[in-house]
Amino acid sequence: MEETVDKIVQWLQQQVQETGVNGLLVGVSGGLDSAVVAHLIKRAVPDHSLGVIMPCKSNPTDINHAQDVSESCEINTVTVDLTETHQVLYNGIQQQVRQKGEWQEANDQLADANLRARLRMSTLYTLATNYNYLVVGTDNAAEWYTGYFTKYGDGGVDILPIVEFTKQEVREMASYLGVPEQIIDKKPSADLWEGQTDEAEMGTTYDIIDAYLQGQEIPEADKETIEKLHKRTEHKRNGAKHFVIKG
Template sequence: MEQKVEAITKWLREQVEQANVKGLLVGISGGIDSAVVAHLIRRACPEQSLGVIMPCKSNPADQVHAEKVIQSCGISSLTIDLTDTHNLMFENIVEQLKQSGSLNPQQKQIADANLRARLRMSTLYTVATNHQYLVTGTDNAAEWFTGYFTKFGDGGVDIVPLVNLTKGEVREMAEYLGVPDEIINKQPSAGLWEGQTDENEMGTSYAMIDSYLKGESIPEKDKEIIERMHKRTEHKRNIAPGPPK
């Protein structure tokens, strides 16, 4: 694990140098992935790293956990509450859709959640431009393969240091780096709505996805779910396509 941490830390420094920027920032959600990234960028750029907490209709416990991440790694931080911004924007959009007669109530919840993710992305890039930093993503191998992220939301980043690590490896790295136990052991959730968890929404577990990515045998039901998610979300892993020449 020490070698993995050192390799990623070195790679992060190289990305900063190649992009000719000053440092790195990450949005800290209170979950394990962003906690690990916060620790990594603090190691890579001790004086030029920033953790941004962005509550937006969020569970108060998530902000408490995010602040504990800040304390555990000693990274500089900034808190920007996006709740009012989101409410104003989303309510205006919904009202215009209602007036046009095109509002789809079945899609309202996911549209609300995706807008929050994209507002956070816009906020991170605004702060990053101010500091001349790269926006560092938090997706791990399981999330990337299944497309379990919002396109141009939490998937809208400059670099993705955890993309080759399974969820289990991220957990091991969190323990090594000193991420607080309550964050390591909490149930993974994007905090999109009350009671939402990653695994309930996906219909399978991170353990199953990790096993699949390692080439291990898993139940056919889980294999079908994972492969279906991967195929359906291929567009998220590619830049916007254009027609052939």
């Protein structure tokens, strides 16, 4: 694990050097993946790393955990509360569409959640411009393969240091780095709505996805779920399609 962490840190330092930026920043949610990335960027650029805490109708426990992460790796932090911004923007959008009689109630929860993720992305890039930093993503291998991230939200980043690692490997990395135990042991959640958990939303577990990615046998129902998620979210990994004039 020491060798793995050293390689990631060196890679992060290389990205800073190659792009000519001053440092690195990450959104710290209080979850496992962002905690690991916060520790990694602090090691890579100790004096030019930033953790950004962005509550948005968030569970107070997650905010406390985000602060615990910041203290555990002694990273410089800034907190930007997006609750009011989200409410004003979302209510404004709703009002305009409702007047036309075209608001889709069935999509309300997802639209609300995705706007939170995209406001956080915008906040990170505003800060990145100010500091001349790169925005560092937190997706692991399971999330990347299944497309469990918001397009142009938490998927809108410059670099992805842990995207090749399974959730279990990230958990082991967290223990090595000194991430607080209460964060390592908590149920994964993107804090999209009250009571939301990653595994309930995906319809399978990280352990099963990890096993699938490692070529192990898993129940057929889970295999179908994972492959369906992968196919449905291909557009997230490939970016926008563009028209090509055939000569």
